[in-house]
Amino acid sequence: MNTSTHDLLDRFAQTREAGKRHKDAAKAIGISEGQAIALHAGTSGRAIQATPLRGPWLELLQGLEACGPVLALTRNESTVHEKTGTYRNLSGSGHVALALGEEIDLRLFFNHWHAGFAVSEGASQSLQFFDKSGVAVHKVFARDATDRAAFQALIDKHADHGQVVAFVASESKPQPRPDGAIDASALSGAWAEMKDTHEFFSLLKKFDVERQQSFRLTEGAFTHRAAKSTLRDLLHEAAFDGTPIMVFVGSPGCIQIHSGPVQRIEPMEMHGMRWLNVLDPGFNLHLREDLVESVWVVRKPTSDGVVTSVEAFDVDGTLMAMFFGVRKPGKPELDAWRAIVEKVAPQGAAA
Numbered sequence: 001m002n003t004s005t006h007d008l009l010d011r012f013a014q015t016r017e018a019g020k021r022h023k024d025a026a027k028a029i030g031i032s033e034g035q036a037i038a039l040h041a042g043t044s045g046r047a048i049q050a051t052p053l054r055g056p057w058l059e060l061l062q063g064l065e066a067c068g069p070v071l072a073l074t075r076n077e078s079t080v081h082e083k084t085g086t087y088r089n090l091s092g093s094g095h096v097a098l099a100l101g102e103e104i105d106l107r108l109f110f111n112h113w114h115a116g117f118a119v120s121e122g123a124s125q126s127l128q129f130f131d132k133s134g135v136a137v138h139k140v141f142a143r144d145a146t147d148r149a150a151f152q153a154l155i156d157k158h159a160d161h162g163q164v165v166a167f168v169a170s171e172s173k174p175q176p177r178p179d180g181a182i183d184a185s186a187l188s189g190a191w192a193e194m195k196d197t198h199e200f201f202s203l204l205k206k207f208d209v210e211r212q213q214s215f216r217l218t219e220g221a222f223t224h225r226a227a228k229s230t231l232r233d234l235l236h237e238a239a240f241d242g243t244p245i246m247v248f249v250g251s252p253g254c255i256q257i258h259s260g261p262v263q264r265i266e267p268m269e270m271h272g273m274r275w276l277n278v279l280d281p282g283f284n285l286h287l288r289e290d291l292v293e294s295v296w297v298v299r300k301p302t303s304d305g306v307v308t309s310v311e312a313f314d315v316d317g318t319l320m321a322m323f324f325g326v327r328k329p330g331k332p333e334l335d336a337w338r339a340i341v342e343k344v345a346p347q348g349a350a351a
Helices: 003-017 022-028 033-039 057-067 148-158 184-192 199-206 211-217 230-241 335-344
Strands: 048-053 070-075 079-085 090-093 096-100 105-109 115-121 124-130 136-142 223-226 245-250 254-260 265-270 273-280 283-288 292-300 307-314 319-325
Touching: 003 022, 003 033, 022 033, 033 048, 033 115, 033 124, 048 148, 057 090, 057 096, 057 105, 057 148, 070 245, 070 254, 079 245, 079 254, 079 319, 124 148, 136 254, 184 199, 184 211, 199 211, 211 292, 230 265, 230 273, 230 292, 230 307, 230 319, 230 335, 245 283, 254 283, 283 319, 307 335, 319 335
Parallel strands: none
Antiparallel strands: 048 115, 070 079, 070 136, 079 283, 090 096, 096 105, 105 254, 115 124, 124 136, 223 292, 245 254, 245 319, 265 273, 273 283, 292 307, 307 319
């Protein structure tokens, strides 16, 4: 291990001791979170121990079922989504996979999974996965109810102690085409013909249009802007009347979903950051409310009727989170969810 590696490890440890999380500690010393974890592979005497893992990633995640309840964590730059439960019903083909358990509900895109590590830090044991630039795509933490022997056996099965993991600099986000280059009329026409919400991704690709851009170009017909305070109001209303909702949060390689009621909504201000939290047994959401730049109400036609979402974006145009009413295929949208959206984000009321 060279001097610069020792220096980075020391600086990372000092920043961790100051109370920063892995991601923020790594950023503070000028490296990615994945790089910071990779530096600990093969070290001894450090607070963090890391073991590189090998795939197949689907097989590894399927092995988690034997471990019982764990915490699944998916985050982006502004929002953290945590679900406690057992990984069940995992299946996939190629780079795409699904976890369709009652508690752990994931959409997985393995083409973005570059490296994985088993990480121990004190009593904490976790599996952590990163994309090629060292951004975390998904994490799994052992909990009190986890079968630790099964968890360790899974690590041992997929450990690759000799693996040297390298990361590359992150690529700049591609700029969307000018609005004038998009055939807005054809986009709106195709939108009106949708039969399933999943067709929306194909629609964006077909018209080479960015997500928020598509909202602007169909504003008034299928979308409208909402106030930045909408997310807080929405969660409070859902908690008050018990309407079950769906909360989607995505990373580059995973979308994690909560389906069910929310109960304890706790806004919090800390170190100049405003967090909007859901703190329920089995589900935690932590969203940087101060980073919300825009909120949209989006309506998509389907064969079961219109499906309504509320979508929040940060200052960089990154999708922070999406909210829906709980809905099963073949069933119409909940009237109670639609009433909440109309109450907290009526058309024309955006601030």
